[in-house]
Structures are given as C-alpha cells and as structure tokens.
Amino acid sequence: MEPLIKIRDLDVTFPIGxxxxxxxxxAYLQAVSGISLDIHKRETLxxxxxxxxxxxxxxRAILHLEKPTRGKVExxxxxxxxxxxxxxxxxxxxxxxxxxxxxxxxxxxxxxRMTVREIIAEPLVVNRKGNKNDILEKVEKVxxxxxxxxxxxxxxPHAFSGGQRQRIAIARALALMPQFIVSDxxxxxxxxxxxxxxxxxxxxxxxxxxxxxxxIAHDLATVAHVCDRVAVMYLxxxxxLTETEKIFYSPKHPYTEALMSAIxxxxxxxxxxxxxxxxxxxxxxxxxxxxxxxxRCRYVEPHCKEVQPELSEIVEGHFVACHxxxxxxxxxxxx
Amino acid sequence: MxxxxxxxxxNIYISVELDGHSLPIVEDVxxxxxAGEILxxxxxxxxxxxxxAQSIMQLLPKPLKIxxxxxxxxxxxxxxxxxxxxxxxxxxxxxxxxxxxxxxIFQEPMSSFSPLHTIGNQLMxxxxxxxxxxxxxxxxxxxxxxxxVGIPGAARVVDQYPHELSGGMRQRAMIAKALSCxxxxxxxxxxxxxLDVTIQAQVLTLMHGLQSEFGMAIIFITHxxxxxxxxADRVAIMYLGNIIEQGTVREILKNPKHPYTVNLIEAxxxxxxxxxxxxxxxxxxxxPSLYDRxxxxxxxxxxxxxxxxxxxxxxxRLLSMSTDHQVACFLYDSTEGETS
Numbered sequence: 001m002e003p004l005i006k007i008r009d010l011d012v013t014f015p016i017g018x019x020x021x022x023x024x025x026x027a028y029l030q031a032v033s034g035i036s037l038d039i040h041k042r043e044t045l046x047x048x049x050x051x052x053x054x055x056x057x058x059x060r061a062i063l064h065l066e067k068p069t070r071g072k073v074e075x076x077x078x079x080x081x082x083x084x085x086x087x088x089x090x091x092x093x094x095x096x097x098x099x100x101x102x103x104x105x106x107x108x109x110x111x112x113r114m115t116v117r118e119i120i121a122e123p124l125v126v127n128r129k130g131n132k133n134d135i136l137e138k139v140e141k142v143x144x145x146x147x148x149x150x151x152x153x154x155x156x157p158h159a160f161s162g163g164q165r166q167r168i169a170i171a172r173a174l175a176l177m178p179q180f181i182v183s184d185x186x187x188x189x190x191x192x193x194x195x196x197x198x199x200x201x202x203x204x205x206x207x208x209x210x211x212x213x214x215x216i217a218h219d220l221a222t223v224a225h226v227c228d229r230v231a232v233m234y235l236x237x238x239x240x241l242t243e244t245e246k247i248f249y250s251p252k253h254p255y256t257e258a259l260m261s262a263i264x265x266x267x268x269x270x271x272x273x274x275x276x277x278x279x280x281x282x283x284x285x286x287x288x289x290x291x292x293x294x295x296r297c298r299y300v301e302p303h304c305k306e307v308q309p310e311l312s313e314i315v316e317g318h319f320v321a322c323h324x325x326x327x328x329x330x331x332x333x334x335x
Numbered sequence: 336m337x338x339x340x341x342x343x344x345x346n347i348y349i350s351v352e353l354d355g356h357s358l359p360i361v362e363d364v365x366x367x368x369x370a371g372e373i374l375x376x377x378x379x380x381x382x383x384x385x386x387x388a389q390s391i392m393q394l395l396p397k398p399l400k401i402x403x404x405x406x407x408x409x410x411x412x413x414x415x416x417x418x419x420x421x422x423x424x425x426x427x428x429x430x431x432x433x434x435x436x437x438x439x440i441f442q443e444p445m446s447s448f449s450p451l452h453t454i455g456n457q458l459m460x461x462x463x464x465x466x467x468x469x470x471x472x473x474x475x476x477x478x479x480x481x482x483x484v485g486i487p488g489a490a491r492v493v494d495q496y497p498h499e500l501s502g503g504m505r506q507r508a509m510i511a512k513a514l515s516c517x518x519x520x521x522x523x524x525x526x527x528x529x530l531d532v533t534i535q536a537q538v539l540t541l542m543h544g545l546q547s548e549f550g551m552a553i554i555f556i557t558h559x560x561x562x563x564x565x566x567a568d569r570v571a572i573m574y575l576g577n578i579i580e581q582g583t584v585r586e587i588l589k590n591p592k593h594p595y596t597v598n599l600i601e602a603x604x605x606x607x608x609x610x611x612x613x614x615x616x617x618x619x620x621x622x623p624s625l626y627d628r629x630x631x632x633x634x635x636x637x638x639x640x641x642x643x644x645x646x647x648x649x650x651x652r653l654l655s656m657s658t659d660h661q662v663a664c665f666l667y668d669s670t671e672g673e674t675s
Contacts, residue, residue, distance in 0.1 A: 029607040051532035053504075161621040194615035196602040203614065220532060222563070225604035225615070248606065256526055262536035264561035266605055268585045272565055274536035280501055333606050 002036035004180060005062065010035045010071035012054075012061045016285060029285040031057040033236040035071075037312070039180070043205065044213040046227030046244070048220060048259065052284055053125065054236040055216045059182040060216065063099050064092055075099065075180070098128060100173035104185035107166035110157040116143070116168050117153040123175045145168040145208070146171040147201060163194035170201065174209070182214045187222065199226055220263050220333075224248055232256050235284055235292045237273050238311055240269060242318040252320040254297045257330040270334045291323065299324055336407055336416055341519060341552050342368040342391070347404035347420075349386055349395070349576075351625070358625045360399065361387055362576045365653075368408075370519065373546065373553045374582070375563040378573035379622055384556050387573075388522045390553075392433050393424040411519050412436055435465040437515035437577060442525040448497040454481070455493035458512050465516040479510040485541060493635035503534035507541065521546075524556045539566055560603055564588055569659070572596050575622065575633035578653065582660035592662040595634045632665070638665060 005071065011078055012032040031054045039045050047055045050255060060066040064084045074081040075095065087095060103109040111120055120139045140150055146167045157165055166186060173181055183202070186196040203226065205211055217223050223230060223324030224244055231241040240253040251257050262274040278296055282288050288295050293306040304323055311321040322328075336343055349361035361383040368374050376384040389395050391406055406419040412435065422429040441447045448457060458477035462468050468476060474493065480488035484507040497505055506526065513521055523542070527535040543566060545551055555567055563570050564584060570591065571581035580593040591597045601616040620637045629635050631647045638646065645665045652662045 027396055050533065076610055163621055191622060192560075193379060193599060193618040194603055195605075196615035199604070200614050200617060218531065219604075221604045221606055224606050256534050262532045263606060264536075264539070264559070264565040266560045266564050266588060266600065266603065268588055270566040272536065274533070274540065276533070280504070308562070 001040065004041040005037075005039040005077050006074040006076075006081065007035060007039075007062060008039040008072050008074075010037075010058070010061060010073065011069045012057050013069040014025070027285055030236055030287070031284070032061055032068075033287075035236075035238055037231065037238065037241070039212060039214065041076075041179075041212055042206070042210050043228045044202075044215050044226055046223040046230040047214060047216045047233060048218065048223055048230060049233035051218070052281070053233040055233055056184055057236075058233070059101070059184055059216050060212055062184060063096065066099070070144075074311055075122050086092070093127075096178075097123075097176040098178050099180045099182070100178040102166075102169050102173050102181060102183040102186050105188070106162055106169050110165060110171055114156055115154050115156055116148070116160075119157070119168060120153075120171045120175050121179060123172060127176060129176070142171050142174050145205065146174065147197075161194070162190045163197055164189060167199050167201065170198075170205070173203065177209070178211075180212045180214070182216070184216045185218065186215075188217065188219060195222070202226060220248075220259065224333075232259065232303065235282065236288050237292060237321065238319070239293065239321045240319065241311070246318055251330050251332050252298050252314065252318065252321045252325045252328070253293075253326070254330065255293050257332070258296075260333040261331050263333050265334055272334065275331055291321075299328055336409065338409075339369050340367055341370040341372075341409050342366075343405075343407045344387070344391070345405045345407070347387070347406065348402040349383070349390055350400055350402050352400070354373070358508045359628070360576055360625065360633050361390070362650075363404075364573075364576070364578055365583075366571060366578070368520070368552050368554065371546075371550045371552055372569065373555060373567045375555045375557060375567035375570040376573060377557060377560065377563055377570055381556060381575075381622060381625075382573040385524055385575040387659070388439075388524060388554055388556055391419065391520075391522060392437055392439060393419060393422060393429045394433075394439075395424070408432075408436070408520075410436060430466075434518075435516045436518055437520045437522065438516065438518040439522040439524065440506075440509050440513045440526050442500070442528050444509045445497065447633045448505065450497055453494050453496055454508050458493075458508075458515055461512060462515050476515060477511075478645075481508065484508070484511045484514075484545070485537075486511070486527045496572060496630060503537065505532060506534075506538055510538075510542065510545070513590050514549060514551075516535070517549060518551055520552050520554070522554045525558070526555075527562065528557070528559070535562075542566070558599065559583060560588065572599075575628060577633055577650070577663065579634065579664070580660075580662045581653075582656075588656070590660070592656060592660070592667060593664045594633075594638050594640050594666070598639075632663075642666070 014029045016029050017026040019026050049055055061068045073084045104314055121135050123137045187198050215227055227244050230244050230247040231238050234255050240256045248260055251260055257275050264272055282295055290305045290307055291309050294300045308322045309323045311319050313319050314325050344366040347364050350357045351360045378384045401420055408417050410417050455477050459473040462473040462476050478489045478493050486507050527538050570584050570587050571578045574595050574597050580596050598618045602618055608654050618637055631649055635646045642665050651663045651665045651668055653661045654668055655661050
C-alpha cells in the first residue's frame with residue numbers, strides 16, 4: 001500500500017552563535033539529519049528519544065511549520081503526492097487542512113480570550129468552511145466527538161481542567177477533518193488519572209475517522225500502549241524503526257536497548273536491570289564522527305568511530321542503523 | 336516515639352490563605368518513617384505531597400501555615416527528640432536541621448543551584464556551615480562527594496558553573512550537595528521527573544547505592560508508580576490532602592484496596608499488557624479544586640463504589656487491613672455510623 005506521507009533525506013539546520021549583533025552565524029546545529037520515513041494510513045507511529053534528539057523538530061518539519069533545509073516531504077492526496085516543498089504559504093495553509101498538530105501544554109496553546117466555541121471554530125472560519133450556521137453545527141459535532149458538552153462551549157479555557165483543555169485542543173485540530181495529526185507529548189502535562197481518558201480518546205477518534213498519528217512522547221509505556229510502530233531517535237537521526245513489540249522486546253540497536261531496559265515497571269517483583277550507557281550525551285552542534293552513538297555504546301568497535309551506519313532493513317519491516325545489528329543479542333524491556 | 340523511628344508526623348493540618356478564606360491543603364496526615372527506610376509519597380498534582388514534605392523542613396511558602404499537629408524527629412546529631420513544628424521557620428534551631436540532618440533535592444536542579452557561583456562554592460557553603468571545616472578541607476570534601484555520585488573529573492567540575500553541566504550531571508551534583516553533611520533524612524521531590532529515562536535509571540541506581548552506603552532514610556515524592564515499585568520500601572497514596580492508603584510497596588501495588596489506588600493502577604499504561612492492548616480504564620472526572628473539596632471522603636465525586644449515606648457524610652478512618660496495610664475507605668469499615 002502506498003504510504004500517506006513520504007519523507008526523504010530530511011535535514012533541519014538551525015544557525016547558532018553569532019559573531020556580533022548583525023554578524024553571520026558561527027555554527028550550525030543539525031537538529032534533524034538525513035531522515036527518511038514512510039507513514040502509512042491509519043497507523044500510529046511513535047517517536048521516542050531523549051530530550052534534544054530532534055523529535056519535535058521532525059514533527060514540525062513534516063508539517064513544514066519548520067522549513068527543512070534539505071530533503072522533501074510528500075503527502076498523498078486523492079491518489080497523488082503533493083510535494084510540500086513546492087508550495088507557497090497560501091498553498092501550505094490549504095495543505096494544513098489535512099495535517100494538524102496537537103501541542104503538549106494545553107494551558108499555553110489555547111487563547112484565553114476566546115470561548116471554546118470560537119477556538120474550535122477558528123480554523124473553519126479561516127478556511128471559509130461554510131456559513132455561520134454550518135460552522136456552528138460542525139463545531140458542536142466535533143466538540144461532542146471529543147467529549148465536550150454543548151453547554152460548555154460558551155466558556156473560556158480558564159474554566160477547564162488540563163484534561164478538558166486537551167480535549168478542546170484536539171477538537172480544534174479535528175475541526176477541518178484532517179487525515180494526519182502530529183501530537184507532541186499530548187498527555188505529559190496531564191495528571192496520571194486523566195492521561196488514560198485522553199489516550200482512549202485518541203484511539204476512539206482514530207477508529208471512527210481513520211486518522212493517522214505521529215505520536216511524540218518520552219514516556220515509553222504510553223508509547224507502547226498506543227503505537228503500532230515506533231521510531232527511536234538519537235541526535236537527530238533515526239537509529240531504529242519497527243513494530244512496537246519488536247522495538248520493546250527485541251531491540252537491535254544498543255541505544256534502544258539502553259532505553260527499553262530503563263523503563264521502571266509497576267510490578268515490584270520485576271526489578272529493572274538497566275543496561276546503562278556510559279558517558280554524556282554529546283553536544284548536538286558537534287556530533288561525534290562515524291556512528292553518533294559510539295561515544296556511549298558498550299559494543300563499540302574501531303570501525304564505528306569512522307563510518308556512519310545506514311538505516312537498513314535487516315529483517316522485513318525492521319530498520320536499524322548499527323554496524324553490529326546482526327551479530328548483537330540485546331536485552332529488551334521486561335516481558 | 337519508638338527507638339528506631341526517625342520521623343513521626345502526627346495529625347498534621349496545613350491550610351492555605353486564599354482570598355481571605357483559610358482552605359485546608361493537608362488534612363490530618365500522620366506518617367512515620369524508620370531510619371534507613373525509603374518511603375514514597377504518591378499522588379497527583381495538588382494532593383499535598385510536596386507541601387507535606389516542605390513542612391518537615393519548615394519551608395512552607397508564605398500563604399501556607401501549619402495549623403496543628405506535630406512533626407517529631409529523632410535527632411542523632413543532637414541526641415534527642417525534637418519537635419519541628421515548635422521551631423521558628425527563620426530561627427537558628429531549624430537551620431541546624433536543614434541541610435544538615437534533613438536535606439532536600441528538587442525536580443529541576445537548574446533552579447536550585449545559583450547560576451552565579453561555582454558548583455564547588457555551593458557545596459562548600461553547606462559543608463563549612465554544618466561541618467565547621469576549613470576552606471581547603473571543605474573543597475576536598477566537595478570533590479570527594481562529586482566523585483561519589485559518579486561525576487567524571489570531579490576535581491575539574493568543582494570549579495565549573497551549573498550551566499556547564501548537563502541535566503543528569505546537575506542532578507548528581509545536587510545529590511552530592513544534599514548528602515555532603517551526611518543527613519539522616521533525604522527528601523527527594525520528584526528528583527527524576529525532568530530527566531530522560533536512561534538518565535532516570537542512572538540516578539535511581541545511584542540513589543539506591545548511596546542509600547545503602549550512608550544508611551539515610553528517604554522520602555521520595557513522585558507520581559510515577561513505576562518508580563515507586565522500583566525504589567521504595569513503603570508507599571503512602573495521597574488524594575486531596577489526605578493519605579487514603581499506605582503500606583509496603585508490594586502489598587499496595589499488588590493488593591490495592593482503596594478504589595482510587597485500584598483505579599490509578601488500572602489507568603496507567605503498562606508494558607506487560609502489550610499483547611491485549613485493551614483500552615485503559617480511566618478515572619472519571621478530575622481532581623476537584625480546593626474550593627470544591629467534597630464533604631466526606633475526598634474521592635467521593637469520582638468513586639464508582641460510593642456507599643449511599645456514608646461516603647458523602649464523613650471522612651473514613653485509616654483502618655489496618657494487615658500489619659502493614661492501612662486504608663481509609665468505608666468499604667472496609669464495618670462499624671456503623673461511627674466516625675473519627
């Protein structure tokens with residue numbers, strides 16, 4: 001089946017440091033480096049990795065909220081691929097009807113001076129989706145789908161709890177009936193007892209509307225629960241990508257092993273046995289030569305310091321960027 | 336107070352002054368901690384877990400006040416039992432305790448180090464005040480502590496500023512600072528929440544190692560049940576300013592009794608359930624605000640097993656289920672109509 005989104009050799013580079021106020025940047029930070037990825041229709045693709053690994057930048061670059069410095073992103077629309085690179089701002093706005101984003105902090109991402117009805121209606125109004133009555137009708141429909149009551153729509157965001165606010169943010173993202181949603185840490189600002197409500201809502205909406213998600217999160221247990229496939233990022237690159245079960249229980253990349261073995265399980269009889277990676281995370285502005293993980297890898301060989309491993313498919317559907325992927329036996333999360 | 340008990344909190348009641356009203360934020364909480372024990376204090380934001388911990392050091396911010404109750408500590412360094420609630424928060428007595436017998440580490444190490452002083456100076460300050468060491472001696476101790484918490488090149492790091500260290504290293508430096516006076520009690524307020532999972536595992540392993548080396552007791556505040564299962568001996572679950580269940584970690588996590596604890600465990604995604612990937616069972620509603628504190632049991636508005644005419648009327652007592660398992664719920668309280 002043709003993927004919904006094709007990402008090829010994507011780079012995002014930020015200038016850092018300046019020589020004087022009007023000076024040229026002295027260095028560049030490659031936040032996303034040479035990422036190629038297919039996202040299939042109706043799947044939930046998880047994106048994990050430590051902070052600063054470029055997860056959010058990749059999510060934003062896919063939507064072209066952040067202009068990639070190299071590479072391309074294509075979205076499949078009516079059996080044809082649209083290259084986002086070719087579009088100007090006006091045309092991008094049209095594409096964003098099909099691709100939306102839900103942010104981490106529902107306290108910061110909703111305008112406090114707008115009522116919930118206005119917040120959810122805004123994308124519809126901007127995109128001129130029908131007259132006033134049509135829009136209001138659509139707002140009510142999508143709000144109901146996200147578990148908001150009709151009599152709550154006239155209120156302002158401050159009257160809502162974190163979980164309710166995230167429902168509002170999701171309703172706003174869904175108002176234009178997009179196909180693809182990037183959700184950046186959608187539950188990590190919420191209380192534990194509320195997270196489950198929102199995770200279930202994501203699943204429910206996916207079943208009902210056939211949505212495709214890119215789910216960025218650092219909580220691995222949550223990722224395991226909601227994602228079909230998971231991509232692990234390290235210093236701007238994808239080091240491993242495959243189905244959730246394989247990533248968690250039979251990882252092939254030493255960094256994935258370090259992540260998975262460090263998940264604290266809620267069962268006190270299953271003590272974690274973390275495979276600790278030594279050393280410090282390198283400066284992303286000055287990544288190590290060869291394999292970027294070699295400074296912390298416990299299986300490092302001289303070869304790794306010189307040649308950068310490609311992300312290659314070692315078994316069908318299992319992509320790993322490691323020279324030793326096929327010879328290593330690694331530990332996964334506790335089963 | 337028992338000989339091997341280190342800390343005993345008895346019926347502590349803390350209120351907050353808001354718009355001229357005094358609202359309870361911690362209600363009648365009692366806790367006890369043995370020397371060398373790791374107790375986890377678990378709950379969602381606003382349940383009073385941090386406030387309870389802060390009260391132990393008399394560090395409550397302005398609008399908060401200890402109304403009643405006592406916090407007694409078996410001071411090894413002074414060789415007597417002291418009552419912390421009787422101390423002036425700005426007095427000399429509590430200063431002898433803070434940083435010396437009780438130390439605290441916080442969630443965000445960047446905000447608890449001064450950006451203007453080197454790591455070494457900040458460690459030496461504590462050491463010089465409490466251990467009466469000379470400057471060179473204090474510096475030697477500082478380097479030794481940094482080395483102990485696994486900071487590579489401690490002799491160099493001692494002269495660096497906090498911004499030069501990564502998050503994980505800063506957290507280690509803060510632990511070094513907290514342990515530099517060999518406290519008998521360490522209060523750790525969400526020490527790993529801001530860290531990545533691999534770094535979290537390192538810090539937890541480190542804390543466990545240091546705990547067995549120094550033999551101090553730890554109060555570990557967290558909302559992550561996974562972390563609780565991995566590090567703590569005992570756990571107290573808090574909800575809206577009350578301890579609703581407490582006991583040994585194994586007992587509480589494997590055999591929870593209070594509907595809130597049961598639901599909380601059900602609501603958390605877990606790896607073991609990967610095969611089925613059933614929908615999670617969420618807890619309905621959300622935590623009421625301080626203004627809307629329900630009468631009776633604090634969980635009554637979200638509970639699925641409410642007993643009519645009981646739960647809405649009175650706060651259930653903390654009852655013993657077994658030697659080390661107490662729960663405050665009317666489902667397990669057969670005595671009719673009696674309240675305390």
